Amino acid sequence: MKIKHVVPGLVLAAALAGPAFADKLDDIISSGTLRCAVVLDFPPMGSRDESNNPVGFDVDYCNDLAAALGVEAEIVETTFPERIPALMSGRVDVAVASTSDTLERAKTVGFSIPYYAFENAVVANEGVEMTDWEGMRGKTVGATAGTYEAIWLEEKVTEWGEGEFRPYQNQADVFLALSQGQLDATVSTVEVAQANVASGNFPGIKIVDKAPMVPDYVALITLREEYGLINYMNLFINQQVRTGRYAELYAKWVGEGEPADLTVQGVYR
Amino acid sequence: MFNYNFRWAQAMASLPRMLEGALVTLEVALLSMVIGISIAIVLTLFRLSGSRILSAVAATWVEIARNTPALFQIYMVHFGLGGFGIHLSPYLSLLIGIAFNNAGYLSENFRGALKGIPETQTRSARSLGMTPIAAFRYVVMPQMLRISFLPMTNQMVWAILMTSLGTVVAMNTDLYGVTSDLNARTFRTFELFAIAAMIFYLITKTVTLSARLLAARLFRY
Numbered sequence: 001m002k003i004k005h006v007v008p009g010l011v012l013a014a015a016l017a018g019p020a021f022a023d024k025l026d027d028i029i030s031s032g033t034l035r036c037a038v039v040l041d042f043p044p045m046g047s048r049d050e051s052n053n054p055v056g057f058d059v060d061y062c063n064d065l066a067a068a069l070g071v072e073a074e075i076v077e078t079t080f081p082e083r084i085p086a087l088m089s090g091r092v093d094v095a096v097a098s099t100s101d102t103l104e105r106a107k108t109v110g111f112s113i114p115y116y117a118f119e120n121a122v123v124a125n126e127g128v129e130m131t132d133w134e135g136m137r138g139k140t141v142g143a144t145a146g147t148y149e150a151i152w153l154e155e156k157v158t159e160w161g162e163g164e165f166r167p168y169q170n171q172a173d174v175f176l177a178l179s180q181g182q183l184d185a186t187v188s189t190v191e192v193a194q195a196n197v198a199s200g201n202f203p204g205i206k207i208v209d210k211a212p213m214v215p216d217y218v219a220l221i222t223l224r225e226e227y228g229l230i231n232y233m234n235l236f237i238n239q240q241v242r243t244g245r246y247a248e249l250y251a252k253w254v255g256e257g258e259p260a261d262l263t264v265q266g267v268y269r
Numbered sequence: 270m271f272n273y274n275f276r277w278a279q280a281m282a283s284l285p286r287m288l289e290g291a292l293v294t295l296e297v298a299l300l301s302m303v304i305g306i307s308i309a310i311v312l313t314l315f316r317l318s319g320s321r322i323l324s325a326v327a328a329t330w331v332e333i334a335r336n337t338p339a340l341f342q343i344y345m346v347h348f349g350l351g352g353f354g355i356h357l358s359p360y361l362s363l364l365i366g367i368a369f370n371n372a373g374y375l376s377e378n379f380r381g382a383l384k385g386i387p388e389t390q391t392r393s394a395r396s397l398g399m400t401p402i403a404a405f406r407y408v409v410m411p412q413m414l415r416i417s418f419l420p421m422t423n424q425m426v427w428a429i430l431m432t433s434l435g436t437v438v439a440m441n442t443d444l445y446g447v448t449s450d451l452n453a454r455t456f457r458t459f460e461l462f463a464i465a466a467m468i469f470y471l472i473t474k475t476v477t478l479s480a481r482l483l484a485a486r487l488f489r490y
Contacts (some may be wrong), residue, residue: 010478035322061471080453081449081452081453084452084456084458085458085459088273088458088459102454104417104454104455104456105454105456107279107455107456108455108456108457109456142439145436145439145441145449145450145453146449146452146453147453150453151453151454154450155355165441166359166439166441167439167441167450168437168438169436169437169439173348173439175436176348176349176351177351177439180348180351180352180354180356181351181354181356182351182356244357
């Protein structure tokens with residue numbers, strides 16, 4: 001084959017091959033839509049308002065990310081266990097869903113740097129004698145299946161060797177069971193605990209103590225190999241804090257006080 | 270497949286826990302069938318009794334069991350009764366929910382089976398001096414159970430599959446509960462649920478095949 005035939009061929013091949021290297025970040029920008037998995041029964045991070053529109057910290061966070069990318073945000077409701085299938089099957093691009101960044105999970109999905117950190121509280125039924133978190137020993141306790149606090153609590157119950165652990169499918173069922181007295185106590189994020197006690201939807205519950213665990217750092221997730229997007233999300237989270245938007249969203253959805261520190265002293269990311 | 274690398278070795282390490290879960294699933298399904306069949310026979314008798322009240326009780330049970338989702342029935346056993354201060358463990362809630370559903374469907378199966386048994390049999394039995402109950406117990410019921418044996422195995426399969434609804438009442442020791450717990454920890458969704466589906470398939474297949482063999486032995490004419 002003569003060289004003059006090869007050159008145009010190579011040019012053509014390069015032009016055609018170009019789009020094949022497009023990564024998720026390119027796909028999102030060219031499609032004009034960012035699809036976020038958000039858990040909507042997890043106030044104040046995600047819930048629905050009176051007219052059934054998704055609202056909350058995570059919803060706003062997704063909207064901000066979409067605005068930064070210059071695309072439209074599309075909120076896709078998922079439960080906690082459904083986040084990963086939604087991501088893997090390409091139903092969503094990222095999950096802005098308060099996902100705890102455990103090492104076990106990082107073997108499967110790609111985590112950004114933390115964008116929020118929860119502290120957890122022990123909430124008990126008023127009929128139960130309990131003064132601190134260790135009062136949960138030997139009791140029937142439960143939490144939302146698949147969450148950081150559920151994994152922690154189940155391990156505690158196993159360690160204690162007494163009592164019973166029940167993982168309910170969503171936050172509302174946990175608090176319903178707690179309010180009915182089917183559960184003696186639960187562990188949930190301080191934000192959720194306060195919102196549920198204040199709402200009056202679940203009478204007969206009280207916050208007892210803070211749960212003694214490492215702050216639950218949560219991160220944005222996408223596919224593990226999408227470095228371009230992960231890199232973008234990291235910078236985005238940094239900018240949210242830098243510009244004061246993080247504090248603004250905290251004040252809007254969580255309330256008074258300082259938003260959680262997202263850095264860890266004495267170590268690089 | 271879609272950006273996912275299968276890591277079977279990691280998921281297979283969970284197989285022993287899942288098999289333990291499968292045993293619990295089988296146990297719940299079997300118990301729910303025993304309870305369901307017993308109640309279904311009683312409901313069938315209620316319908317035959319001629320009493321309006323008893324027939325109404327049976328009819329209501331069957332209507333609710335057959336025309337509402339099993340998910341709803343199990344949820345109501347746990348949270349509905351919970352609202353009245355009756356607190357049942359996840360295991361009992363699931364068992365009672367499935368048994369309730371089984372009883373409704375099986376009672377309809379029995380009613381269908383009864384239609385296939387000529388009325389003359391009862392009359393002949395009565396003319397031999399049997400009481401109505403004895404006539405039912407020794408003449409009609411054995412035939413009824415025989416005719417509805419295969420539908421019963423269907424219900425058993427259905428009961429096994431229904432155990433997966435236990436997660437709504439925080440059941441975490443059955444096959445599906447164990448699998449979703451493992452999934453929350455590791456995010457190996459596709460391997461874990463593929464293994465769970467395979468175990469479900471093997472259990473139900475074993476049940477249907479052994480039922481068929483059993484039927485061939487039991488019901489030889």
